[in-house]
Amino acid sequence: MTCTGSIDPALFIQAFEHGVDGVAVIGCRLEECRYRLGNVFAEERLTHVRGLLELLGLSPGRIICERVTSTDGAKLAERLEAFVNEIRELGPVPVAPIRKAKKADKESVNKEVKHLVEDTKAYKCVECGKCTVVCPIPKFEPEFPMPRIVVLRSIEGMTDHLADDQDIWTCTTCGLCNSLCPFDVDYCGFIQGLRVQARSLGNDPTCSHRGLIHSATRIMAKTTGVRQNRLRWMPPDLSVSDRSDVFYFVGCLPHFDTILADRNLRLTDISVAAVRLMNAAGVSPHIDNDEVCCGHDLIWTGDEENFLRLMDKNLEIIRKSGAEKVVFSCPECYRTFTKDYREFEGDLGFELLHISEYLQSLMDDGRLTFPKRESAIPVTYHDSCRLGTHLEVIDSPRHLFEAAGLKIIEMENTKNRSYCCGNCAWTNCSSTTMKMQLERMRQAKRTGAEFLLTSDPKCQIHLSCAMSGELPIERELVDVPVKDMAIALAEILGGQPGVSTRIGRGEERWPTPER
Amino acid sequence: MRGFCSKRGGKRVVIGACSPETPENPLRKDLEEAGINGYLVEQVDIREQCAWVHPSTEPATAKATALVRGGIERSLRQEPLEDLSFDVTGAALVVGRSEFGVRAAEKIAEEGFRVYLLDEETGGRSLAESAAAGSDPDALVGRDDVEILRDCRIEGIDGIFGRWRVNVHTAEGSRELDVGTILVVTPWEPSAEDSIGHSYSDNPDLIAVAELERLLIRLEKGAQASRPSDGAPLRRIGFVQRVENEEEAARAAPRQSAFIALAITQALRLKRLHPGMEIDFYVHHAEGFLRTSKALSDSAARSGIRFNSLAAPPEIMTEDGRTLVRAKHLGHDEPTQVERDLVVVVGGQRTSGIAPRVLQLLHAGTGEGLAEGDFAGKRAVDFNRGVFVIRTSDSDEAAARVGSDAESVASAMVRLMRQKTVRVPRHVAQVQEYRCRGCGKCTSVCEHDAITLVEKEKGEQVAQIDEMRCEGCGLCRVACCNGAMALLGYTTTQLLAQMLGMIEEVGD
Ligand code: SF4
Ligand code: SF4
Ligand code: SF4
Numbered sequence A: 001m002t003c004t005g006s007i008d009p010a011l012f013i014q015a016f017e018h019g020v021d022g023v024a025v026i027g028c029r030l031e032e033c034r035y036r037l038g039n040v041f042a043e044e045r046l047t048h049v050r051g052l053l054e055l056l057g058l059s060p061g062r063i064i065c066e067r068v069t070s071t072d073g074a075k076l077a078e079r080l081e082a083f084v085n086e087i088r089e090l091g092p093v094p095v096a097p098i099r100k101a102k103k104a105d106k107e108s109v110n111k112e113v114k115h116l117v118e119d120t121k122a123y124k125c126v127e128c129g130k131c132t133v134v135c136p137i138p139k140f141e142p143e144f145p146m147p148r149i150v151v152l153r154s155i156e157g158m159t160d161h162l163a164d165d166q167d168i169w170t171c172t173t174c175g176l177c178n179s180l181c182p183f184d185v186d187y188c189g190f191i192q193g194l195r196v197q198a199r200s201l202g203n204d205p206t207c208s209h210r211g212l213i214h215s216a217t218r219i220m221a222k223t224t225g226v227r228q229n230r231l232r233w234m235p236p237d238l239s240v241s242d243r244s245d246v247f248y249f250v251g252c253l254p255h256f257d258t259i260l261a262d263r264n265l266r267l268t269d270i271s272v273a274a275v276r277l278m279n280a281a282g283v284s285p286h287i288d289n290d291e292v293c294c295g296h297d298l299i300w301t302g303d304e305e306n307f308l309r310l311m312d313k314n315l316e317i318i319r320k321s322g323a324e325k326v327v328f329s330c331p332e333c334y335r336t337f338t339k340d341y342r343e344f345e346g347d348l349g350f351e352l353l354h355i356s357e358y359l360q361s362l363m364d365d366g367r368l369t370f371p372k373r374e375s376a377i378p379v380t381y382h383d384s385c386r387l388g389t390h391l392e393v394i395d396s397p398r399h400l401f402e403a404a405g406l407k408i409i410e411m412e413n414t415k416n417r418s419y420c421c422g423n424c425a426w427t428n429c430s431s432t433t434m435k436m437q438l439e440r441m442r443q444a445k446r447t448g449a450e451f452l453l454t455s456d457p458k459c460q461i462h463l464s465c466a467m468s469g470e471l472p473i474e475r476e477l478v479d480v481p482v483k484d485m486a487i488a489l490a491e492i493l494g495g496q497p498g499v500s501t502r503i504g505r506g507e508e509r510w511p512t513p514e515r
Numbered sequence B: 001m002r003g004f005c006s007k008r009g010g011k012r013v014v015i016g017a018c019s020p021e022t023p024e025n026p027l028r029k030d031l032e033e034a035g036i037n038g039y040l041v042e043q044v045d046i047r048e049q050c051a052w053v054h055p056s057t058e059p060a061t062a063k064a065t066a067l068v069r070g071g072i073e074r075s076l077r078q079e080p081l082e083d084l085s086f087d088v089t090g091a092a093l094v095v096g097r098s099e100f101g102v103r104a105a106e107k108i109a110e111e112g113f114r115v116y117l118l119d120e121e122t123g124g125r126s127l128a129e130s131a132a133a134g135s136d137p138d139a140l141v142g143r144d145d146v147e148i149l150r151d152c153r154i155e156g157i158d159g160i161f162g163r164w165r166v167n168v169h170t171a172e173g174s175r176e177l178d179v180g181t182i183l184v185v186t187p188w189e190p191s192a193e194d195s196i197g198h199s200y201s202d203n204p205d206l207i208a209v210a211e212l213e214r215l216l217i218r219l220e221k222g223a224q225a226s227r228p229s230d231g232a233p234l235r236r237i238g239f240v241q242r243v244e245n246e247e248e249a250a251r252a253a254p255r256q257s258a259f260i261a262l263a264i265t266q267a268l269r270l271k272r273l274h275p276g277m278e279i280d281f282y283v284h285h286a287e288g289f290l291r292t293s294k295a296l297s298d299s300a301a302r303s304g305i306r307f308n309s310l311a312a313p314p315e316i317m318t319e320d321g322r323t324l325v326r327a328k329h330l331g332h333d334e335p336t337q338v339e340r341d342l343v344v345v346v347g348g349q350r351t352s353g354i355a356p357r358v359l360q361l362l363h364a365g366t367g368e369g370l371a372e373g374d375f376a377g378k379r380a381v382d383f384n385r386g387v388f389v390i391r392t393s394d395s396d397e398a399a400a401r402v403g404s405d406a407e408s409v410a411s412a413m414v415r416l417m418r419q420k421t422v423r424v425p426r427h428v429a430q431v432q433e434y435r436c437r438g439c440g441k442c443t444s445v446c447e448h449d450a451i452t453l454v455e456k457e458k459g460e461q462v463a464q465i466d467e468m469r470c471e472g473c474g475l476c477r478v479a480c481c482n483g484a485m486a487l488l489g490y491t492t493t494q495l496l497a498q499m500l501g502m503i504e505e506v507g508d
């Protein structure tokens, strides 16, 4: 490598994922960077990577960084020897051994695709073209053949393209085509299955953040007997209970905060807000340190094997907790449980609820009330594909906003006809994605709302990402602060003053509640 | 290997041998002549990595096998590329006449190249002393091939690497010098005496960046962080910009940037050793610095180092053995006064008048601060593209090192000029336009000003690389979140494949 600054954080995590027990980084001394600041950047990233290791339950001491000059040979040898001993003491990283990835043979892939065509009713496609009209991608990428062409190819048994087809990764799986198809073709399910087959043929997507997120997820899937450290976001005054019949599934918020630390996102404010809202209604949820990623990003990138491992782990801990309800603030986790876990497991034995649905039920029972406001704050709401289009949870967030004294001004594309934030499962982020994000922000701006609310942390990350750099258009056209729904509601409730999302420049504050 | 390539149609070659990083790899050259693209030749270093460091054969062989396997995986993913090439004019410019500049000039002239020596005092041992050491500057005057330019000023530098046209203003009028290589000799050590001044020098808790450097070396070796005056633990450190008055501050701001940058790297090292240490910077007129070195100041901020931008020059006072900093913060009417265990004066005015200007001109388009930062940040270092910087020093111990640096830099310059056309590996950044979001994350980390955002079509920007400026550090590759930036020869795919290959070979 040319400089320690050019080492990707992802490379560390991928090393551990593949069974490496320790990594030594050896580079130039801090003040002697040939490229001026490379090693300063490197040090900073190492801090984040170590933070991620801790979250995952691996010792941060498994990475050392030695900065030496050409005359430090003896010193380096000594340090490396000590490091090897330290690693011996820590023992191996308990990851499941990698099986040598065998490429699937074409026949079995063909068979699987055939099943897929049946399961998702893809054979019913009559080429009406409704999906092509509604799909947001061709607007920016005219050569994108989605969706029916891909379906047709598969129906005709043409699976040759699967080994290197990029189009199946470009689809954001927003589900608009699903919801409009008059013949009930489950196009998203079809793409999901096709991706598993493509991956078995060695067709991997280009992962954002160079695969770091997927790799960390796989570590969660493959490690056994590690003690994670995922609860550090919890302030001591939150009320939680191990015997609660409500299980709050936090998801990957702490991980995103660590992985994207340089963006200062503070996504775990969302989970704090969610628990505060439940607390306000007298509910102390169960929160589990052994929870793992729901697997959304793995199943949507075709890694069924590790997805199933995650699913088994999660189901086991939830069942062990004895909870009857599982509440999600993240729409992706919610969708993954509702659709994918059920598809593999049938009835899960507990009820699944999005936080908006749960809060609404608490409100209906009179357990949760918001302070009255004189004048309503104008906001607009971005239905994430998972919540709005895939699961059709549309009314409960809006009821909550109304009760909290917010006035919703709808965007052009809304509810189950929403417009995707451009990314799914951290793949294929591109210039097209950027254009979609700016288009969505433009829609939000046109409403004149003061805030763009959403319940999906990833939509928030992607939309904010688009806004954070230099823009190719005037900022005034798109500049609306993006804010998480739970945080907004908790702030209005008054329990969590001053917590806000950052986007682009500066910090936006929520107006103080009127009482 | 040639036979393998010509008879069997071999396209890629992996060699397990010594370090591949020699400037001209003869093996690679040979294979290129046999029709193999040099970028498809992968040399794996199993000498330094294995034979030289592991006493027993078996593990050394196992490691060598794994390294070679990694090399194979990487080579399989390399693309054939063409070198960058540029012509080099056969003349050199040496800025700074100290012992070291003289020595380099002599050597270059001896090898048959024309040298322009810009007569500038740049520190180092005095000329008399250097004469005693065997280099006689005045002897150069007699040489036809060395022209000493006195009382002159560089007005501008045009051209690209290897073909610089330097416009010099002398007493006799303007001159244009066509040179292929440039050496800048400049003092690098901020001087304690100069930066502190007499009034403070009796306070041992008030030191300059140069002294902190010495202290840091001790701390990094495990010494206790204690206050120089009484040995009490060091908890709060203030870095204070040295300025006497507002006017001087404004004038010194751009050159101060380099010293602030140096001081921040020191502060980061302190934080690394003692995360709990409170570190504050008190800087007046910091805008220039904050603009050009945003990444560094951000990283300082993230490590908990506070950066106070002041409305007036800070004052340092000593009272009853306590060291106090009086600072008027921006937006505050009244100055506040804090006590610090140690106050480090940031600055030092020993950089010569012309050297920073040369670098600034070479970095056309970059802020002045960045050019100066090159002094602060680098050792005697080559810029790879025919521009070299040597930092001189007053200490005898360092002088020996700098002397040998001067000679090796001179040889490097000669080597470049002799080649006439220099080929540089195309290990530079490359943008994949479809992926690029035009977000500018890469531009903000590039320290070499090699990336610009350009409009692709209306409402869409894309990053563009200036291959001549790109030093191939790869920082942009890591900064880009969505894989749009590749470092040729070191792409994410290649590195990952190399690593996984090695892991698989090692097995459990
Ligand atoms: S899921 Fe969305 S992005 Fe994918 S094909 Fe359907 S409409 Fe297009
Ligand atoms: S939009 Fe930004 S945060 Fe989202 S995947 Fe792309 S680069 Fe990453
Ligand atoms: S590789 Fe380094 S020098 Fe080249 S463009 Fe990227 S950051 Fe700049």
Ligand code: SF4
Pocket (backbone or CB within 6 Å): B431, B435, B436, B437, B438, B439, B440, B441, B442, B443, B462, B463, B479, B480, B481, B482, B483, B484, B485
């Ligand atoms: S960081 Fe990546 S996406 Fe952003 S401008 Fe640079 S190359 Fe393009």
